[in-house]
Amino acid sequence: MSKSVGFFSQPFTPFVLGLLCMGFLLLSFLVWTLNVTPDDYFSDVNDPNAAITCKVNHASVTSDDLENGSWMNKVITTSNNCSVFLTEVQIKELSNALVNNFPDKKDLIQLGLITLLTEQTLQKVKGNMEVYNPDKIKGILDWLRTLNVVAKLDPDNEIIYLSVTDYWFNFISGKLTEYQKINPDIRYYFKFRYLVQHCNEALYFVNVEETKYEKVKKNLLANHWVHLVQASWSDAKAWQKGVFLFVFLFTMFTYLFTIISFVNKTTLK
Amino acid sequence: MKFIGLIFAFLMLCSFNLIAQYSENYVSVSSETIDNEIYSVIEMTRKDERVKVKYFADKDLAGRSVYQRYLTWSKNKSIIASCSGTYYGMDNKPVGICIDEGQTVNKAEAAMDALVLVYRTGGIVVTDLKEGNLTVQNGAENLSLNLKNPIDRTKFFLWSKENYATVFQTHLLYYKNKLRVGANGDKELRERRFLAVARDYENKIRYYLINLKGNNTLYNATVKVEGHLKNYTDNIIYIINLDTGAQDYFEVREAQGQVMSEPGFKGNKPLNVSKNLLVFYFE
Numbered sequence: 246m247s248k249s250v251g252f253f254s255q256p257f258t259p260f261v262l263g264l265l266c267m268g269f270l271l272l273s274f275l276v277w278t279l280n281v282t283p284d285d286y287f288s289d290v291n292d293p294n295a296a297i298t299c300k301v302n303h304a305s306v307t308s309d310d311l312e313n314g315s316w317m318n319k320v321i322t323t324s325n326n327c328s329v330f331l332t333e334v335q336i337k338e339l340s341n342a343l344v345n346n347f348p349d350k351k352d353l354i355q356l357g358l359i360t361l362l363t364e365q366t367l368q369k370v371k372g373n374m375e376v377y378n379p380d381k382i383k384g385i386l387d388w389l390r391t392l393n394v395v396a397k398l399d400p401d402n403e404i405i406y407l408s409v410t411d412y413w414f415n416f417i418s419g420k421l422t423e424y425q426k427i428n429p430d431i432r433y434y435f436k437f438r439y440l441v442q443h444c445n446e447a448l449y450f451v452n453v454e455e456t457k458y459e460k461v462k463k464n465l466l467a468n469h470w471v472h473l474v475q476a477s478w479s480d481a482k483a484w485q486k487g488v489f490l491f492v493f494l495f496t497m498f499t500y501l502f503t504i505i506s507f508v509n510k511t512t513l514k
Numbered sequence: 515m516k517f518i519g520l521i522f523a524f525l526m527l528c529s530f531n532l533i534a535q536y537s538e539n540y541v542s543v544s545s546e547t548i549d550n551e552i553y554s555v556i557e558m559t560r561k562d563e564r565v566k567v568k569y570f571a572d573k574d575l576a577g578r579s580v581y582q583r584y585l586t587w588s589k590n591k592s593i594i595a596s597c598s599g600t601y602y603g604m605d606n607k608p609v610g611i612c613i614d615e616g617q618t619v620n621k622a623e624a625a626m627d628a629l630v631l632v633y634r635t636g637g638i639v640v641t642d643l644k645e646g647n648l649t650v651q652n653g654a655e656n657l658s659l660n661l662k663n664p665i666d667r668t669k670f671f672l673w674s675k676e677n678y679a680t681v682f683q684t685h686l687l688y689y690k691n692k693l694r695v696g697a698n699g700d701k702e703l704r705e706r707r708f709l710a711v712a713r714d715y716e717n718k719i720r721y722y723l724i725n726l727k728g729n730n731t732l733y734n735a736t737v738k739v740e741g742h743l744k745n746y747t748d749n750i751i752y753i754i755n756l757d758t759g760a761q762d763y764f765e766v767r768e769a770q771g772q773v774m775s776e777p778g779f780k781g782n783k784p785l786n787v788s789k790n791l792l793v794f795y796f797e
Contacts, residue, residue: 356665
């Protein structure tokens with residue numbers, strides 16, 4: 246009993262208690278920081294339907310079909326058990342064949358192809374996009390990556406590739422923003438982060454929302470101390486600033502008091 | 515002789531600060547307290563095209579921040595007012611379509627209707643993305659674009675690159691005599707800041723930068739400001755929202771160049787916090 250009273254009456258006690266408190270806070274922070282949802286990974290096994298691309302047929306397309314826009318339905322006759330995302334080879338063949346058959350309708354053909362590969366394709370896969378399905382999205386991103394490469398090699402059809410990649414990236418980044426609003430937990434999943442990173446690199450930034458705590462955590466981990474202090478101070482209301490100043494001055498006063506009493510005791514001895 | 519020269523140089527240096535930064539014929543600043551709320555209005559006319567707008571959306575290619583870019587650029591400029599522009603996301607990038615002098619910053623369209631085009635000539639134009647009738651000058655001809663159409667979007671990004679366009683997206687609050695924000699809009703109570711554009715009796719464009727110091731929802735603030743602007747104009751074309759959240763920077767200068775210190779004319783955050791910047795200046 247006397248030892249315990251002795252400990253609390255020691256001049257270094259506030260420092261030790263302070264250190265213990267700091268240690269406890271730091272430990273809690275570390276646990277909080279490391280408490281990230283276990284990562285999931287993309288499967289190596291491809292969707293069997295996605296592996297086979299739908300067949301394309303342009304032989305029956307007439308000039309009238311081009312005029313009234315109905316030719317797009319003739320090109321892909323069925324979408325059962327096959328991927329509606331046409332390969333770059335199919336797009337090129339389709340475009341070249343149609344332009345060869347109808348050389349005076351190049352603009353119309355390009356416009357039709359863009360509609361086919363964007364809005365019409367979206368209608369066919371819309372059901373799969375209602376809920377967050379990272380594997381399906383990754384499949385589309387892989388497709389876009391090949392189109393992006395081809396855009397540089399096929400200047401005649403560059404506008405098609407650029408428009409299609411732009412449309413899908415814009416759509417996917419919007420969808421990812423939506424998904425994380427519905428289920429904020431996915432923001433910590435590897436697959437989600439991968440997809441977001443992919444979109445961001447292509448300059449389609451996904452608007453991932455952060456809580457205030459997450460912002461603090463991010464700035465702490467990135468050592469952005471100045472920003473942290475500046476942002477906290479300017480965000481704080483007048484009473485919060487007042488409380489902070491009171492606690493700060495009170496702590497300083499306590500330390501000062503401890504030091505003075507320690508010095509006095511030492512001098513008296 | 516040298517002594518007289520020195521005195522002359524000294525007097526020149528002293529009077530430098532007294533030379534007006536902008537003419538009060540083109541810019542007027544006013545502040546009014548209504549129901550304990552401060553309405554601060556900066557009214558600027560585009561007559562003679564002397565009042566201009568510049569937008570800094572992001573870091574430049576050399577990696578200089580918006581803050582550094584602004585400091586360098588503003589050295590020989592007569593600044594009227596500057597404030598943070600649109601919202602920014604987790605990556606410190608502006609939310610929505612954003613292009614800085616032809617350099618694409620963000621191509622992802624956000625769910626906000628106003629697409630703001632800041633021309634190199636200093637003019638500012640707002641289009642409603644829902645209407646899909648954006649018209650841009652492409653050389654001698656006009657290019658009409660619907661950004662909901664994939665091919666038009668691509669054409670727009672190609673055009674903006676060729677023409678060094680500056681573009682950003684934000685909330686369209688009032689357009690063509692109609693409120694475009696519902697009572698279910700942002701319900702957070704905070705200080706609000708808007709940019710309104712109107713036509714005056716000479717059919718000239720006027721910009722209004724309005725700061726509402728009280729705590730309001732987006733809807734309430736829009737209704738109040740729309741009503742308040744009727745004291746200035748009968749012909750509001752549009753009102754758009756400016757960010758007063760994480761980057762609540764706002765600074766207004768008097769005609770002589772001094773920074774105004776009244777509460778209605780300054781934001782709560784310093785300049786270096788602003789991730790993007792809308793600047794009104796006089797030339």
